[in-house]
Amino acid sequence: xDLQLKGxxxxxxxxxxxxxxxxxxxxxxxxxxxxVNGRSQESVxxxxxxxxxxxxxxxxxFAGDLSKADAANQLAQRxxxxxxxxxxxxxxxxxxxxxxPDEDWMRFFDVNVLSGVRLARLFLPSxxxxxxxxxxxxxxxxxLQIPAEMIHYGTTKTAQIAVARGIAESVAGTGITVNSVLxxxxxxxxxxxxxxxxxRADGKTAEQVEKDFFEHVRPTSLIKRFATTEEVAxxxxxxxxxxxxxxxGAALRVDGGVTKSAF
Numbered sequence: 152x153d154l155q156l157k158g159x160x161x162x163x164x165x166x167x168x169x170x171x172x173x174x175x176x177x178x179x180x181x182x183x184x185x186x187v188n189g190r191s192q193e194s195v196x197x198x199x200x201x202x203x204x205x206x207x208x209x210x211x212x213f214a215g216d217l218s219k220a221d222a223a224n225q226l227a228q229r230x231x232x233x234x235x236x237x238x239x240x241x242x243x244x245x246x247x248x249x250x251x252p253d254e255d256w257m258r259f260f261d262v263n264v265l266s267g268v269r270l271a272r273l274f275l276p277s278x279x280x281x282x283x284x285x286x287x288x289x290x291x292x293x294x295l296q297i298p299a300e301m302i303h304y305g306t307t308k309t310a311q312i313a314v315a316r317g318i319a320e321s322v323a324g325t326g327i328t329v330n331s332v333l334x335x336x337x338x339x340x341x342x343x344x345x346x347x348x349x350x351r352a353d354g355k356t357a358e359q360v361e362k363d364f365f366e367h368v369r370p371t372s373l374i375k376r377f378a379t380t381e382e383v384a385x386x387x388x389x390x391x392x393x394x395x396x397x398x399x400g401a402a403l404r405v406d407g408g409v410t411k412s413a414f
Contacts (some may be wrong), residue, residue, distance in 0.1 A: 154392035157182030161391065162226075162233045162274075164217050164266060165240035170289060171341035172202075173380035174237055177388040179206035186211045186230055188240075218262040220269060222382055227273040234281070235391045238267030238311070239289040240348040243341070245300040256303050260379035264314065270316055274353025275327075283326040285391045288315045289383075290331040292406040298322050300368075308333075312402050319400035328399035335406030336369055338377035 156178060167189035179185045179202055189195045189203065190383050192214040203210040213229065215222035227233075241263045246255070271286050278284025293301070294308030312331045319329035334340070337400040350360045365375045386405045389395055404410055 152394075153203065154181045154394060155389070156235075156386060156392055159234050159391075159403060160232060161235035162188065162213075162230065162270070163237040163239055164188050164270065166237075167191075167198045169341065170334065170337060170380045171237075171239040172198065173287075173384035174239060174387045175210075175344055176202060176206065177269065177381070177384040178235070178237075179203075181210035181388060181392075182208060183235065183391075184209040184211065184235070186216060186226075188215070188226070189215050190214065218266045218317065219399050223266070223269045223273060224243040226270075232265070233274045233281065234276050234278065235285040235287075236270055236385060237287045237289065237391065238270060241289065242265045243301060243304045246303070248299075248302050249324075251303050259303045259307050261309070262302070264310045265313065268314060271329075271379045272315075275322075276378070278327050279322070279325065281326075284328075285395075286315070286318060286327070286329040287390055288312070288331040289305075289387070290315075290333050290402065291406065292333050292335045292409045293400075295410050295412075296332060300350060315354065315402070316400050318397045320413060326396070328390075328396065330399060331385055331402045332383070332390065333402055333404045333406055333410075334362070334378060334383045335372065335404075335409040336377050337383055339380055341376065370408050371409050371411045376407070378405065378407050 160177045161183045163175045165171040168185045175185050178364045187198045193216040195212040199210045199212040213226050233300040289310040290311040291308040292310050297305035315331040346360050365372050
């Protein structure tokens with residue numbers, strides 16, 4: 152299927168690894184011009200070179216911490232005409248609720264929510280002038296089912312869903328769509344490292360840890376495994392495309408059936 156993305160300028164925040172890299176790869180393979188972002192110039196340069204060579208697409212880069220307003224402004228000045236914005240930048244950390252200080256709550260909100268709010272605010276005017284654009288927030292099933300082990304993270308993911316819906320309402324009747332995509336447990340780099348560390352600590356294999364996770368922590372999963380980053384990216388690429396013009400204001404799940412609701 153041709154997603155009609157050839158030549159579109161897409162920005163994926165936090166895209167040198169994990170889900171972000173998979174999304175950037177999927178968009179580049181469809182012919183989009185992709186801006187890769189990470190905090191380190193070295194990691195951005197490496198990803199730009201590798202992704203450009205693998206896809207044959209035009210791959211650009213921006214090194215900077217997009218949870219900071221100055222970095223977001225610099226990015227918008229360099230690339231003012233972003234047509235597809237994928238707000239993927241995010242952090243997570245399991246921690247008991249009573250041990251989460253105010254500083255952690257603010258840090259999670261700055262990175263997971265405000266980074267996307269700022270970028271959407273910066274690029275929405277050019278999308279309005281063109282009467283076309285895509286804004287996608289990478290939220291999580293944790294935004295619907297707040298995990299007891301990281302309540303601060305889940306709360307920010309709920310906020311992303313609300314922000315996406317609100318922006319979609321504000322551009323009703325235009326060629327701009329705004330959606331959130333909700334991955335479930337996904338084998339990203341951070342999750343892989345976490346599983347490996349648990350396996351070492353408990354004297355188990357990574358496969359045993361994964362099996363235990365879906366038996367005891369996410370028992371509602373219907374696929375009973377971690378999703379791949381590519382499985383998430385394929386949905387994002389479609390939502391970013393002109394083919395998805397009737398999909399807006401939605402919270403789209405790619406959660407392996409973890410969320411126990413048909414609606």
